[in-house]
Structure formats: structure tokens, C-alpha cells
Amino acid sequence: MRNSLISSSSHIFRKAVKTLGAFSSSPVINTDLKLTTNFNRTNNPLISSSSASWSLWETPKKNFSSARSLQREEATLENEEEPIEREVMEYDVVIVGAGPSGLSCAIRLKQLAQESGQDISVCVLEKGQEVGSHLLSGACMEPRSIEELFPNYKDLDVPFYTPATTDRMMFLTEKRAFRLPQIEEMNNHGNYIVSLGQIAKWLATQAESLGVDILPGFAADQVVYADENNDRVIGIITKDVGIGKDGKKKDNFEPGIMLKARQTIFSEGCRGSLTKTLYENVKFKLRENCSPQTFALGVKELWEFPDNHPEFDKGLIMHAVGYPLDWKTYGGSFMYHFNANGVNRMALGLVTALDYENPTLSPYGELQKLKHHPLFKKMLEGGKCIAYGARTLIEGGIQALPKLSFPGGILIGDSAGFLNVPKIKGIHTAMKSGILGAESVFEALVKDEAEASTFQERFKSSWLYTELYKERNIRAYFKYGLYPGLLLSGIDSIIFRGKTPWTVKMNTADHEHTKPISEVTKIDYPKPDGKISFDLLTNLARSGTNHNHDQPSHLKLKDETIPVNVNLKVYGGPEQYFCPARVYEFIPDQEGNPKLKINAQNCLHCKACDIKDPKQNINWTVPEGGGGPSYLIM
Secondary structure, rough: OHHOOOOOHHHHHHHHHHHHHHOOOOOOOOOOEEEEHHHOOOOOOOEEEEEEEEEEHHOOOOOOOOEEEEEEEEEOOOOOOOEEEEEEEEEEEEEOOOOOHHHHHHEEEEHHHOOOOOOOOEEEEEOOOOOOOOOOOOEEOOOOHHHOOOOOOOHHOOOOEEOEEEEEEEEEEOOOOOOOOOOHOOOOOOOEEEEEEEEEHHHHHHHHHHOOOEEEEEOEEEEOOOOOOOOOEEEEOOOOOEOOOOOOEEEEEOOOOOOEEEEEOOOOOOOOHHHHHHHHOOOOOOOOOOOOOOEEEEEEEEEEEOOOOOOOOOOOOEEEEEEEOOOOOOEEEOOOOEEOOOOEEEEEEEEEEOOOOOOOHHHHHHHHOOOOHHHHHHHHHHOEEEEEEEEEEEEOOHHOOOOOOEEEEOOOOOOOOOOOOOOOOOOOHHHHHHHHHHHHHHHHHHHHHOOOOOOHHHHHHOOHHHHHHHHHOHHHHHHHHHHHHHHHHHHHHHHHOOOOOOOOOOOOOHHHHHHOOOHOOOOOOOOOOOOOOOOHHHHHHHHOOEOOOOOOEEEEEEOHHHHHHHHHHHOOOOOOHHOOOOEEEEEEEEOOOEEEOOHHHOOOOOOHHHHHHOOEEEEEEEOOOOOEEOOOOO
């Protein structure tokens, strides 16, 4: 075909080809698709790009393109003075994020295309160096959605490490542990202990075998709209690479690629940076009729044990509430014992809701305290910590779900918020949202409609809605505190079985719960012993996080005076406590006055700062693609 369309100087495009082998022959240009461009620069705050009038929208119904066409186009991003010529790749569907929801969506789209005798082009972008490197979960997985995608999954080599065999729910005081009654939602019979990163890698392999193009190492940086009205999404632009800390282009500068699509699916995970801009788009009104979202921060360690360890119990699933968190703070710990490729391991973690009040609370510090509880200490002695990570999760439930579709795209997975909090599970729900989203998007493609408007109704008619609706009140009850929450959730689950005639809502965003330092008692954490508990930087080295140091910080301050004048003076500098990677430090300047130092290279991409900052002054944006943690064994 037309090799001249490929720029031999394009490092980014050649990287994609090398990584995927997706274009083993030249890109095919579908003669039904034409791109006519009007270079009409705008002042769109999200993206100022050429006003694209492209006949992809005029593609005959049920006649999709399996090809990727490569062209060049000028576009101006936010804060850029001059337009930059960019590679333009066109797909029927672009999916942002190679997590369980995005990959399930891609797989289902290709399955539907095959079933109907069609062929559609699907691309999945992943900001991590490889699929799975940025995914973190407990994880005990319900296989329901995998079975929907692959009815013969038991005959496939799915990386299910260990079947769950024993369930325990505990209440902890500082020195003691009490067994709690096992409610139906916490029954893990038939579930598997897994590494979410390995599950994603397996799903990616299945997706590629169906013809999905997967681009790891590409961070989606900007949403592209059809014109200055911002009323229809037509794709994304990936992050530019080769810009120095000073903001100037280096010799290795490569502009990001513009990926255009008939439908763009956002599966970025919790607090996605592009999803946030979609929420801010007044044309879409995605959060107009829902409660404020509420979040938690999960901090996790992976331990390894010798074969003869007396406390290792393969298949054990243990959850606990109470210590080390105070009664006003929602959260709990988990411990899963499993065998991975012949090695005995334990996943250990603490999840802390981010609506806590005390600005000196450190979720990382709380996990280190937890490990010295007698119940955990006896299990950890003789083991070895081999990996560490942290990630926020979305807990608002069905009351906080946004509108799921808009012209040109949909939200799936934790970009929207499908976690089942009482079950402590979100993988199967994220996957199901991707499956439902794929079915709605495919229908929109067939009908040549701009919006997959059936997604909302399809969701409400599914088992996913039924499951989440039944559990809708459980997280919200705990806004009254631990003991009232346990009582009310027990009544809801055991007596009403989720069929209460009321719905409890969360009415306040997490950051608004933070109290001034003058109203709380500062929390002092014990010094780690280096055997069971560890200082933060020691554990951070176990996360594998890595970034190019010579790039602008991806952690943006809207007002550089707020960290010292408000956060430090009023709240005691909460960013230095809630961050699980020591990204934020208050240090003296040359005059001895405090200033905020941002160690962006430490970032684990957990997004806690974007959520918990008291004045919402920190904006988390994507760094260069490929940077960040490496959670593949987690």
C-alpha cells in the first residue's frame, strides 16, 4: 500500500509498530474514510485543535473499517503557542486504559464484530510500560465476567493462582482479634486469588489474538473534540515526549499522536485525568444527577514465605475492621495466602477511606502499625516483603455513578465507579461494565449514531445493576462511624437483604472532611523495625517506580502559594502524610521559610493528592508514557 504515509522519523509510531507488530504490513487506507481538515485554531481550554470535518461519520452503516490510516495534522494543545504537526491515526474505537474494563470492552467489541460478520478497528492505549504494570488490587476475583467472555475459561490458561478456601472476618482491637459473623457478600467460595496485572496481561493476549491493537507506553494527555463547541469527543492526543524540566523541547522531542475514533472509551481507572476533564465539560453534565464520589487509598505489600512456614494457610481470605483506624475512619485490612508458580505468598494491605478528618493520618503509617498487631506479626515473622504499591479506589456506589455516555464516548470501570464495596471486589464489575459498554458502542456503530445512548439502560437491565443496587447503602452507613455502620449494614444485609425502602447518600466530597490541625491531635507513628515494618523509602524501592527525571512535573499546582499559606498553616501539610510515596515534602528555603518540594519521580500514580488536597489545588496529570510503578507481580 502507501508506505509514504509512515514517517520514518517518527519515533513514537515506530515504537508502536515494534511493540505490537500491529502493522506488519503497511497501514491500509480505507477508501470510504476521508479526513478533511480546517485549520481553525480555537481557545478551547481542553484542547485547541483543527476543526475536523471527517467523513468517518459518513461511513455506510454496517461497513466498518478494519484498517488504521495514518496521516498528519496540525493541532495546538493547552499552553502551546504554535501548532505542532502530529501523526493522526484513525480507528473505529479507541480505548484509554488497558485495565480489566478496557480490555474486556475491546474483546467483546471484536467478538460482536465476528458474530455479525463485521470487522472494526479497535485500539487500546496503556500509559504503563507494559500492560499490567500500573494495576494494583488485593486481589480476590469472582470469575463471573471472565466466564461471560470465555465460557470455556476453565480450559484456558487463565492465571488464577489459588482458589479461595477459607473466609475469615475479624474485628481488631490494639491487642486482640475477634471473629465476626460471615455475611453472604463476603463468601468467596468459587473465587480465586490473583494478580490483577497478570490477569490484564492474559486479557491483552486474548484481545490481540482477536485483532485489537494495544499500545503500551502511551499516555493519553488530552481529549480531542470535533470543534470549539466541545459537544462531541472524536479522540485523544498522547503525551508529548522529550520536553525538559525547563519546558523546552529537547533533541529527542516527539509530539504525541492524535488518535481519532468514532467512539472513545475511557477506562482510566480511579480518578482518571481525562475523565476529570469530561466531568468538567458543562455540555455533557455527567455528574449532574449523582452524589459526590467518595474514595479510599489502598496500600499493599506482597510477602514471600518458605514452604514450611507454620502460619501459611493456602487459600485463606481474611478481612478485618477496627484497629489501627479510629472509629470515625472507614476502612479495613486484607490478607490473602496463595501460591504463585510454586512460591508461597501473602498479599497484605490496608484500605483507608479518604473522607477521614485528621490531616496527620498516614495510610502508609497505619499499615506499618497494623503489622505489629499480634494476629499479623506471628504470620509475618519468617517472611520477606518483596513488593509494595498503593492505589486509590472508588467507593461511592450506585448513588455516585455519573451519566455513562456522551456524544463520542462512554465511561467504564473505575472511570465511572462500579466497585462493590461490601464484597470488596471490583474486577468482575469493571469487566462487566466493559462488556455492556462494548455492546452499546457496537450498536451505536451499526446505527451510525454519535452517542451510545443505550448504555445506561443496558446497565440498569443487567446483573451488575442488581448487584450494586442491593449493596448501595453499605458504604454510606459508615459515614456515621464504625459502630453505627456495622449495626446498620448488618440490619440492611441480614434482615432486609438489600431491599431497604431507603437510600443513604454521601453528601460531601472527601477533601471537605479534613479538619484544621488546631482541631485534632497529631498522630505520631512508631519507628519501623526494618523486619516487619519499613520506612517509606525502603518500601518505595520495592514498587519499581521510575520516571524520566528531566521532564516537567506532572503534578500541577493551580496556586503555588496555597501549600504553605493554607495547607501547612491551617491543616499541618496533609500532603506530606497522605502521600504513600513521599512525593510532597516541606523543606526550608534559603531564608529558612518553609516551601513545598515535589518529588514527582517518586509518584506511584495513586491519585490520592488529586482527591484529598483540602483546596483541590493539586492536579494530577500524566507524565511521559512508560513512567511509573511496576506492579506486574502484585
